[in-house]
Amino acid sequence: MKKALICGVSGQDGAYLAKLLLDKGYQVYGGSRDAQMASFSNLARLGIQNFVQTVSISISDFRSVLQTLLKIKPDEVYNLAGQSSVGLSFEQPVETLESISIGTLNLLEAIRFTNLPIKFYNAGSSECFGDTGKLAADENTPFRPRSPYGVAKAAAFWQVANYREAYQLHTSTGILFNHESPLRPERFVTQKIVAAACRIANGSKEILTLGNIDIARDWGWAPDYVEAMWLMLQQTKADDYVIATGRTCKLSDFIRIVFETVELNWQDYIRIDSLFFRPTDIAEGYANPSKALKQLGWRASTSMESVGARMVEACVQMRKNL
Structure with missing residues (x-):
């Protein structure tokens, strides 16, 4: 062993x-x-x-x-x-x-x-x-x-x-x-978005304040x-x-997927505040994971859309179990 x-x-x-x-x-x-x-x-x-x-x-x-x-x-x-x-x-x-x-x-x-x-x-x-x-x-x-x-x-x-x-x-x-995954703590922006969307869908009147949502990342x-x-x-x-997955998406796309999963229009619940912008940030991140496929036989199996939907489903299930 x-x-x-x-x-x-x-x-x-x-x-x-x-x-x-x-x-x-x-x-x-x-x-x-x-x-x-x-x-x-x-x-x-x-x-x-x-x-x-x-x-x-x-x-x-x-x-x-x-x-x-x-x-x-x-x-x-x-x-x-x-x-x-x-x-x-x-x-x-x-x-x-x-x-x-x-x-x-x-x-x-x-x-x-x-x-x-x-x-x-x-x-x-x-x-x-x-x-x-x-x-x-x-x-x-x-x-x-x-x-x-x-x-x-x-x-x-x-x-x-x-x-x-x-x-x-x-x-x-x-x-x-x-x-990402449902195990992410809320200080990470993806889980922050998911948690807020679930609360709003459950009746919360809050508005979620975020920084730069035009950043683009390769999310797996x-x-x-x-x-x-x-x-x-x-x-x-x-x-x-x-x-990496080899596919890059904007944070605004992730937000849209999450809110659509709970049947809401994200633009009604998001506010942008420059105070949340980082001192220096990466505008876009692109990846070429071909070496991992060639030498390890590894390929990402889950799209950003599925990641967002799965995180929402896990959040909803946790709320039911509380």
């Missing part, structure tokens, strides 16, 4: 990845800064909380990382931890850089120090690319990040590449474009993307991959 350690198991991707690995027969360890106090609500929502062995690990503390690896001796380590909000990174740039960049470095160095044959996955981000205009970014597109989050993810990416080349470790980064379905993470660590040779 293979053993996997997921750092950041309480988040959206961590929970879906844990479920995938359990279904594949893995022994799954879920890392959290304080496993005794964390609620692991996403694991509970997926019905797998009792099957994941939770452990306390602070990836910003090298000793904590080393002790955990020596205790568990995992076959695979998935690094999904760290500050995960682009918007929040402008308010907390130091925390963002330390939790993502230093955390990744501690994991890499601890793996090297143990000399165990651990395969390592690092969660990269399309935010590393910055604004590429109409160019569909692939693995050879230069990084020009436009947020503290993107800067931190870019630093972590090059650390992973360096450890792969310098120390021959099996380390890979998935450069993931936007991917999170359960699809965790399969790509697993596939990377099954390859004989470690490498980096862009993971």
Whole structure:
């Protein structure tokens, strides 16, 4: 039985990845800064909380990382931890850089120090690319990040590449474009939109205030993307991959789909406020995931329209269960 350690198991991707690995027969360890106090609500929502062995690990503390690896001796380590909000990174740039960049470095160095044959996955981000205009970014597109989050993810990416080349470790980064699910917290704009639409459909008189809704992104379905993470660590040779649908849509299109799903006209309930605009933002994000298809056999199976509709359906169901 293979053993996997997921750092950041309480988040959206961590929970879906844990479920995938359990279904594949893995022994799954879920890392959290304080496993005794964390609620692991996403694991509970997926019905797998009792099957994941939770452990306390602070990836910003090298000793904590080393002790955990020596205790568990995992076959695979998935690094999904760290500050995960682009918007929040402008308010907390130091925390963002330390939790993502230093955390990744501690994991890499601890793996090297143990000399165990651990395969390592690092969660990269399309935010590393910055604004590429109409160019569909692939693995050879230069990084020009436009947020503290993107800067931190870019630093972590090059650390992973360096450890792969310098120390021959099996380390890979998935450069993931936007991917959503019902497990997203409301501080993410997609879930903020879904939650508001469901409340309004249920009788709320609120108006939802948003920032720039003309931004365009490549939106996918999170359960699809965790399969790509697993596939990377099954390859004989470690490498980096862009993971995306290859289709870009405006945020206003996502809003329209969500409100249409609850039979409302979105324009009656949305207000734009420039105070919600980010200091620097990416106007449009385009992706070329052809390498993942060619080498991993992976392709996104869910459209943006289906992502929005599924998130609404899950929200409606949760309200019924309350």
